[in-house]
Amino acid sequence: MKxxxxxxxxxxxxxxxxxxxxxxxxxAGQKCGAKILLVGIESAIQEVLDTLPDDLKTVDFSIVHASQVVDMHEKPSDILRQKKDSSIQVACRLVKDGKAHSVISAGHSGACVACGMFIIGRISGVERPCLATIMPTKTTPRLVLDVGANVECKPHHLFQFALMGSAFAKDILGYEEPSVGILSIGEEEGKGTCTVKEAYDLLKVAHNINFVGNVEGRDIFIGNVDVIVCDGFVGNIALKLSEGLALSLFDILKKELLGNGLLPKIGAFLAKKAFKNLAKKIDYAEYGAAPLLGLQGSSFVCHGASNSRAIENAVLMANTYLEKGTHNRLLANLxxxxxxxxxxxxxV
Amino acid sequence: MKxxxxxxxxxxxxxxxxxxxxxxxxxAGQKCGAKILLVGIESAIQEVLDTLPDDLKTVDFSIVHASQVVDMHEKPSDILRQKKDSSIQVACRLVKDGKAHSVISAGHSGACVACGMFIIGRISGVERPCLATIMPTKTTPRLVLDVGANVECKPHHLFQFALMGSAFAKDILGYEEPSVGILSIGEEEGKGTCTVKEAYDLLKVAHNINFVGNVEGRDIFIGNVDVIVCDGFVGNIALKLSEGLALSLFDILKKELLGNGLLPKIGAFLAKKAFKNLAKKIDYAEYGAAPLLGLQGSSFVCHGASNSRAIENAVLMANTYLEKGTHNRLLANLxxxxxxxxxxxxxV
Incomplete structure (x- = not known):
């Protein structure tokens, strides 16, 4: 197990x-057998440990003290300069120094990206590491990248996102030959921005990539594609829009169900299980984290609102990434x- | 009435x-009293007229014959050059020649944009007309523009979209001082692409605009903003993603409700009214059409899948646009x- x-x-x-x-x-440590380093203010971590059941404390773990805490409103560049002893910086340095293989954080995502890039460092030849998110759909999950690390991208950046995303989807989502599409405003070749068109030309002749061409906004949820490539501006808007719309639809439906007399209330009660199953199906906690691809070590960024299960799944994903040797597949693709x-x- | x-x-x-x-x-003609010109193949129109109840035929209308039909797969530029007697070209020429005030089409949206720009013509000083769509939300509807007419935009294009969108939202959505935001990846000033940042600077000092700064993807559905400005690439992806996600969520829920034995089925039956209300709330047919703003006349583009009610609402919107003098408000803002x-x- 260990x-x-x-x-x-x-x-x-x-x-x-x-x-x-x-x-x-x-x-997660209990399940996968990896050693866990808990990085942060020792007393705060110890306080939580004291409340946990004994069997969890038999897991192979240790505490690495880091005295500073990052505020969500600080600028990534300020955090990088001024918070050298913050948990995120210390965790990234553990990876940099070979004392850990991967970092997992639900903290300030801008700081995670900045510390990943400047402390862990980029893979040689990769100018732009990117954040990839796993979108649950009614069929199979999709990998969308970049979702916010790079506001403006060149064609070769998008190209590398595709290469790295394909490797990740193969190992972590288990797709034999992941289909890869570029997010655009029409399926036909030649649709989209100049950057999209040039990235299309590169992917058309790429090695070891199952490129399916342009995909549209609706294809993220109802199309037939495994990996969807876009710049971080578009990806971030798509991600947040999806969260907002899903929340909004649930909310409307809830109000409708509760606001119309007795019969719908009974209906709602009975349909509860169905709703629960739906919620489970589209729950981000299922996948836990967005991998930051393109670094010399691996880094996983969790949603700020992560619950314990999301963290658990994120740590398990980090472990799988290491076990499958995904980093090497990614290097090979590049x-x-x-x-x-x-x-x-x-x-350019 | 007339x-x-x-x-x-x-x-x-x-x-x-x-x-x-x-x-x-x-x-729509019956309701609003405007004269309707039905543009297209006369025999095909007559055939439908023969099936309609007599009271509809007392509406003030006439048929304007146009012999060519546009195929959905044709390029807008080809349609413009080769389909001079298509219904969309003939309808746009009626506006150009002052024989009609507005054109309404559920046809090829690329052709609608191209014919609008090159036949009806742009407002002097507006380089880029844009498509605005009304997004239903759980509270008030939002205007999002551009949703596909302009793949790449300069800051002053986004600026003009905001000016025109604000005028439209005031008259057609009835907002006293519509709040206007730019779609970006963070609320703080300075977030987003260079284009977004420069458009932000312009809007900050604009006259007669209630600018609220950057808004994020989730704000389209759950935020507190009336008009959301973006380039046509981002807007089109956002629009189609929303359609795809809403469809997908309904589909999952339907399957869950029907697939779990008798109780959930009863639940579904009872909750039916709630679902119906929800569907009505987010039904695009409620608003019918996306206005093409920035033309010398007015043009409204309907969803290809429009039903009769969507067309009716689109025609009514076109009439309201004329009655309220929205074009003049738009000119004044510009x-x-x-x-x-x-x-x-x-x-630039």
Missing amino acids: NSNILAVDAMGGDFGPSVVVPGALK KENEELTSYARSS | NSNILAVDAMGGDFGPSVVVPGALK KENEELTSYARSS
């Missing part, structure tokens, strides 16, 4: 801090397409 | 052609901010 992976978990991250991160991380990337980079 | 507005309706447009467009347009626009245009 394995040699060491996972650095930012215990102070997220809206609920150690109270959800510590139990979530330890439960390597095989190095010439194309260089060509595109030089022609 | 008024002096003349509305040219593309009878051949949409997935269902004259069979839904003709009754929808005539019902005029008041002319200097700012010129300044921004010259500094």
Whole structure:
């Protein structure tokens, strides 16, 4: 059961801090056998540990003290300069120094990206690491990337997102030959921005990629594609829009069900299980984290509102990433397409 | 009841052609008193007319024959060059020639935009007309623009979208001082692409605009903003994503409700009314059409899947637009901010 992976978990991250991160991380450690490093203010972590059942405390873990806490309103650049002893910086340095293999944080996502890039460092040849999110749908989950690390992208950036996303989807989502599409405003070749069109041209001739062309906004949820590539501006808007719309539809339906006399109330009561199943199906906590792809080590960024189960699943995903050797698959995909990337980079 | 507005309706447009467009347009004519010009193949229109109840035929209308039909797969530029006698071109020429005040079409939206721009013509000083769509939400409807007419935009284009959208939202959605936001990836000033940041700077000092700053993807459905400005690439993806996600959520819920034995089925039966109300609340047919803003005349583009009620509402919206003098309000907004626009245009 025990394995040699060491996972650095930012215990102070997220809206609920150690109270959800510590139990979530330890439960994951119990399941996967990796060693867990709980990074943060020791006394705060210890306080939570004291409340946990004994069996969780038999997990292989240790506390790495980090004295500073990051505020959600601080600028990533300020955090990088001024918060050298924050849990996120300390966790990233553990990876940088080879004392951990992966970092998992539900903290300030801008800080996670900045610390990932400047402390862990980028893969050689990758200018832009990107955040990939797993979108649950009514059929299979989709990987959408970038969802916010890069506001403006060049064609070769999108190209590398596709290469890295394909490797991730293969190992972590288990798709044999993940289909990869570029998000645009029409399926036909030649639709979209200049950047999209040039990325299309690169992907058309890429090695080891199952490129299916342009996909549209609706394809994220009802189309037939596994990996969807876009710049971080579009991806972030798509992600937040989806959250907002799903919440809004639930809310309307709830009001409608409760606001119309007795019969609908009975209906709502009886349909409750169906709603629960739906909620489970589209629950982000199922996947737990957005991987930050393109770093020399691995890094997983969780939703700020993560509950204990989301943290647990995020840590398990980080462990699977290491066990499957996804980093090497990602490097291989990049390597095989190095010439194309260089060509595109030089022609910008 | 009768008024002096003349509305040219593309009878051949949409997935269902004259069979839904003709009754929808005539019902609107009956309600608002505008004169309806049914533009398309005369025999096909007559065939539908023969099936309609007599009272609809007492509406003030006439048929304007147009011999060509546009195929959904044709390129807008080809339609413009080769389909001079298509219903959409003939309808736009009626507006250009002053024989109608507005055109309403559920046809090829690319062709509607192209014919609008090159036949009806742009307002002087407006480089980029844009498509605005009304998004129903759980509270008040929102206006989102551009949703696909302009793939790449400059800051002064976004600026003018805001000016025109604000005028439209005031008259047609009835908001006293519509709040206007730019779609970005963070609420703080300085978040987003360079284009977004420059448009932000313009809107901050604009005349007669209730600018509220950046809004995020989730704000389209759950935020507190009336008009949301973005480029046509982002807007189109947001629009289609919303359609896809809403469909997908309904579908999952339906399956869950029907797939779990007798009790949930009873629940579903009882909750039916609630679902119906929800569907009505988020039904695009409620608003019928996306106005194409920035033309010398007015043009309304309907969803290809429009039913008769959507067409009716689109025609009624076109009539309201004329009755309220929205075009003049739009011109006034543009005029008041002319200097700012010129300044921004010259500094690109």
